Amino acid sequence: MIRVLLVDDQQLIRAGLRMLCEAEGDLDVVGEAGDGREAITLAERLAPDVVVMDLRMPGVDGISATSRILAGRPATRVLVLTTFGDDDHLYPALTAGAAGFLLKDAPPAELLDGIRRVAAGDSPFSQDVLQRLVRRAVGASAERRRPVEGLTGRERDVLRLVGEGLSNAEIAERLHIGVTTVKTHITALMTKTNSPNRVRLALTAHQA
Known part of the structure; x- marks a missing residue:
């Protein structure tokens, strides 16, 4: 059973994610958090295998929450669930230790597969997100590409x-x-x- 913590400041999105996960026999939603501060507390108390993390939240955002959760529980896997408008936050989230990136308009089956892949040690991400990350990373680097x-x-x-x-x-x-x-x-x-x-x-x- 994969223990999942849902983190999003929108209650409707959390409710939808919970319904989606609870319909699966191998996923157990152990908690929900409406902001990063609550996510850090619940991650320490509930010991989830996977945290499905929004990035833009009031107070402690998803990037800071990811870093702090992994500092205390490095075995936890964080799957970012973001939108196309979150480009400026994707690369910092990667640096913070996020293991995967999916978009909020992803099909339900892709999200469920993403949670399972993250739990298994893979890092799912949309090609769109990967290309954006690569462009940002390469653009920020002064080094020439080399094999x-x-x-x-x-x-x-x-x-x-x-x-x-x-x-x-x-x-x-x-x-x-x-x-x-x-x-x-x-x-x-x-x-x-x-x-x-x-x-x-x-x-x-x-x-x-």
């Missing part, structure tokens, strides 16, 4: 597919290897590229 050194051929294949937003299972199918092997390659890639999470690894793939 990542010290990678094997197979690691380069995996890195490229991570950059395309594929899940571990999709990468395994594309490369005709086991999911466990994919996880091993991703762990090695994170170490070699100094990437703290999968989304940062995807950014590295695009920058390279």
Whole structure:
């Protein structure tokens, strides 16, 4: 059972998300928070596996809440649920440690899959969001693009597919290897590229 904490300042959105999750046998909504401060308190008390986090909230916003939740509970996975208008907050949220990014107009099935993928260690994000993040990250960097050194051929294949937003299972199918092997390659890639999470690894793939 995946323990989920819902964080959004709009009660109607939280109610909709709760109904969506509670219709699934493997998702358990353990709490709701209307702002970042409440989210931090509930995350410490309820120990959720996944926090579905809005970014723009009064008081403590989703970026600060993400950073503080992960500082106290680094095993918690934060899935940002944002809108197209939140471009200025996406990259700071990544820096804060968010594991995935979905848009609020995503189909319900995509959101449910995103929660499960985050809980399993993947980092789901829409291609739109990834492209925006990459443009911002590259634009802020004064370094020239250059290939990542010290990678094997197979690691380069995996890195490229991570950059395309594929899940571990999709990468395994594309490369005709086991999911466990994919996880091993991703762990090695994170170490070699100094990437703290999968989304940062995807950014590295695009920058390279």
